[in-house]
Amino acid sequence: MDFELSDEQVALRDAARDYFANRWSRDHVRDALDRPPVVVPDELWQEVAELGWVGIAVAVEAGGSGGDVATAAVIAEEAGRALFPSALASVLTAAVALDRAGDRWRGALLEGVCAGTRRAVCAFEEPGGAWGPDAVRTTAVRDGDRLVVSGSKILVADVEGTDTLLVAARTPTGVALVAVPADAPGVTITPMIRIDGGQIGEVVLDAVQLPADALLGSDAPADAGDDAGADADALARSTYDLGTLLGAADLLGVAEAALAVTTAFANDRVQFGRPIGSFQAVSHRLADVLVDVEITRSLLYAACLAMDEGRPDAAELVSAVKVAANEAAVRATEAAVQLHGGIGFTWELDVHLYLRRARAGVATFGDGAHHLDRIFAQHTQARAAT
């Protein structure tokens, strides 16, 4: 029974916190709001790759650092705290998908991704106002020895500079990730603009012709006795869950950063002859944020552990932590704006940067309602099964 970070994870957390504090300025984020998007300079990307963080959750024999999901979440949380661009979590997630897809996907691409010389990201969401694998309408259709992918993806994070897109597409047996070269004929990428300056884009796939083995895992029916590797549908869903979990970790980092900066301000700022943090209207709001943060952290650890152990309640716990993280991040960052008073509503202060990251993160990988519906559906299934 030890439900806290290991000593190694604590050391990693401290190292990441120091690294981001020294090497990343929130001014880059503010500047990018006028000239989007905010991107990681190549030199920094090379550094984080060399630190082993891009491949943090990829097996060592595949070129990664061999960490578990909890370790990946440590990195995502620290990136969120520092407002470091989302690329780290996006590429990290795609790397895990490639690693889990079987030997076919281990090799030059994955090694290059871990080493920082190549990039892959996932493309799940589509126009239509719904989230996640169930809403996917993009199709992957077999045509002789070709796989033809058609559809439209939006909100694809960190799409520029990526050489491989892992596109979620519908197959006869569910949803699958299909590796699509960004420069393949029929692929059109158009930048979108995120409220936090984050880099996202639209990807239109117009009958993109791919080799038959471009699909991650096997989409053969379960009873086909196929041994081509992982079940493609399960892989696509667990990849979305990993992205969701890392998104929640990012929001937790944002919430904690906003809470820390606001707590410091409440200790320093004097009005009516007292630090404003001595007024309960201020301190109680911050105490409530602390409760939200602790709850989110507890659910985050639970979800990490469930994913690592492959427990059946993993998906539900991932949804639970996203619900909690969404609320914590919004409450923390809105409290930060309010409790800073006038200065909190200025462009120069960092507070709105946290708020922007929070609001964008809430709308990424599912809002609260989406995840509550998912939890309810899974509960109903579980009850029907027993």
Next chain:
Amino acid sequence: MDLHFSAEDEQYRLRLREWLEAHTGRAKNPLAAGGGGDIMGALQGARDWQRTLWEAGYVGLAWPKEYGGQEATLTQQVIVNQELARYSTPPLINTIGLTILGPTLVVNGTDDQRRRFLPKILSAEELWCQGFSEPEAGSDLASLRTRAEIDGDEFVVTGQKVWTSLAPIADWCFLLARTDPNAPKREGISYLLCNMRTPGIKVNALRNAAGGIHFSEVFFDEVRIPRDQLVGELHGGWQIARTTLEHERSGLSNVLSLEQTLKRLWATASSLQQGTGVALDDPSLRREFARAWVDIEALRYLGFRTLSAQIAGRTPGAGASVGKLHASQLRQRLADLALRTEGPLAQLAKRSPHVVDRGRWVAAYFDALGHSIGGGTAEIQRNTIAERVLGLPRSVVD
């Protein structure tokens, strides 16, 4: 990260389950029977249940063996709490003595006091109540006015206590009284043990908002307490009481009962007719049920983190306040959800025709409201979190 209990702990759990399977026949809640029933018989039943459990080795787990305890591990304590909740056994009648006074005496009592009092707390032979709050000293407990004057070998206590649970049936009371009226308010308080049969004590039961009788006023009129029933140093009672009030608990025992409550409510919502369907057809209600599940899971894993910190020998600090605040809020949201699930029938009293689940949910609702008041209000928990976790300046100047 590892959430597993050890193989020995799981063995321990299995033995406890076997024991509970064999003994829960007598575990019908003897006090819940009440209401015009045989009160004295019910009381004896409650004492007997605690004694049986103690004799089996499942009460006083953290206490020294010398005084009837088990010196069990933290995980075993959690397992016992979990299993008692799983089997819906009645609460232990002497809970106040077990959770507050006992640990205090273990740390601060004299050897004579430990030998004299601890075994009878465990066996429920002597029931205890707590005399802390007063009409003018609630959240601001250190403002208490009950006086204890020294007269030879005795303290002479005069004053009034309130919100005293179990007072009408308790044999003993541990109380705080002012022994030095001239000292700063936290430095003139002493911690005393008083026999409730001593002349000069009057108990007046109060009816709570839910209609039940759970707490009382207790009046002390020149009640004489022998000097050797002082706990710790003279005038040193505040520190002792403060330590006990902070007695950390992981809160894991709450999780199972809340889970069962949610499960029961889920079943009600799945069958309760609403319009042409059932209550749970409403998509917004479905989300709230899912949300309640999230809240309970959060409490569970928060509890595991507190437990891990305890096992590692780290003090969870004010982490218990986080758990308590969250638990009281989730209990209230759950109770509110229950009443909204009932729809029009939520207005019905317990004995009314058509009442849902025999009025269980309105009772749960009132009970939940008390959870953010008793044992330190939600506002005091927030003060604690703000000051001791976040490091904000004290909000109260005194």
